[in-house]
Amino acid sequence: MxxxxxxxxxxxxxxxxxxxxxxxxxxxxxxxxxxxxxxxxxxxxxxxxxxxxxxxxxxxKSDVLSAEGIRLALKSATPSLSITVLNSSESTMKDAKLAAINGEPDNTLIVADIQEAPIGRFGRPFFSKAGSGIYMSMLLRPNQNFEEMAQYTVIMAVAVTRAMNKLIKVSTEIKWVNDIYINGKKVCGILSEAMSDVESGQISNVIIGMGINFSLKQEEFPKELRKKATSLFPKEEPTITRNELIAEIWNQFYAILNQLPEQHFLEEYRQKSFVLGKTVSFTQTGVEYEGIAVSINDHGELVVQLHDKTEKILSSGEISLSSINPTT
Incomplete structure (x- = not known):
């Protein structure tokens, strides 16, 4: 040190x-x-x-990102994290992938004050500003089968909502797959990627990344995003630091992992979903569909009942919801 x-x-x-x-x-x-x-x-x-x-x-109390500040807020039940804090990053997901290639250990966390080229699901860009957000990615080495991959994304969404609810007392909702919303506006996006071992057929590395709008003022968002996105503190001064929120997110994440194979988090995920019961439109293998989101199964997949009463199972890697409307 x-x-x-x-x-x-x-x-x-x-x-x-x-x-x-x-x-x-x-x-x-x-x-x-x-x-x-x-x-x-x-x-x-x-x-x-x-x-x-x-x-x-x-x-x-100051809101400067630091590995020291994060570590001090981690609970004893949370494993020791290898933490790197960067002033700027092109993408913490890319940084974590490089860390995996370089043989960095399990539970390697990379945090940046700003991302120069932040990317969400399906390569979509999102807005980033220095000092106002949390941009981080975690490298895990689970050595699990691909069937277990979906659980990580669901667990992460629940962990983020738990941390926000605990520290800030906000009411959060989840848009399938892993977008966190407050008052109908997106506040956090989560992205998970797996790297596999061809010989064993197992996942050798999992990288979970996220971008959280922390203290960005509503008027600072680009005009096209102001009605769609918000931050945890869009008007008032933050009551917590980013270090505290980062630590609590991982406290909650590892608390869920430590309780497996229990799956109470799945019911929590379902309860926070604002997609269930709504009419959704989506594209799957080049074909457009519309139906009612009826359930989320134990793999975190969305079950949609089409108008002809057949069902489509949607996995996070293959589709994106294009619209969500109340059922009539």
Whole structure:
């Protein structure tokens, strides 16, 4: 751990109390000069650190993304994460894929303050702004069969809604497959991809990525998105930090994994779905269909009853809902 990381972790642990430079130097076995240099570097990065000649230093709550801030908010039941925080990324999904190729370990998390070329499902771009969103991807190495892949996307959606509901007390809904909505507007998109081992026929790597509109003001969205998208704090100042939300999302995600094979999360997913009971239009293998979304099965697939009473099973990788309308 670098000197700056050690100093930041200690300041965060001590907050909101002051800690003297001498005590910090003793605890970390560093010189007072090293402490002073690290604190100045942290201030330049945007961390709010107040100082008093008599009391020392105090860390103020600031929304600067940091591996240290995320780790401090992780629960003991959550596995140790290998966390990389980037100022900017073309795409954290691409970063995670490269990490997989380079042999990075299970539970590798990559977080960026902004994505220069963010991509959602089916290669669709989405809006990104520095300091106002959460853009992250997790590398998992599950060694499971392809039939179990769908569970990861469903679990992730439930984990995100649980974290948002717990920390911000918002009412969230899920648009199948994994878009999170608040008050009829999209606040989060989730994307999952698998990499397989040809010889074993198993999934060697799973990458789960997401983009969350955190504190983007409603008027800052492009005009074409203002009626479709929102953020967790579209008007008011955030009551939590991005680090806290990131950590809670993964706390909830691993809590569900630790409870498997129990599948209570599936019922929670169904209850939060605003697609069920609605008329949906979609395209599958080049053919357009319309029907009523009647259920979500145990694989996370959407079951749609067409007008001729036949059913179509829709998996996340092959279709996209083009419209959702109330049934008449």
């Amino acid at each position: 670098s000197t700056k990381s050690q100093v930041l972790t200690l300041l965060m642990k001590q907050a909101p109390n002051f800690i003297s430079g001498e005590e910090m130097a003793q605890q970390l076995s560093l010189s007072r000069t090293a402490i002073w240099k690290a604190i100045n570097e942290l201030k330049k990065e945007g961390h709010i650190i107040s100082s008093s000649r008599n009391k020392g230093y105090c860390y103020g």
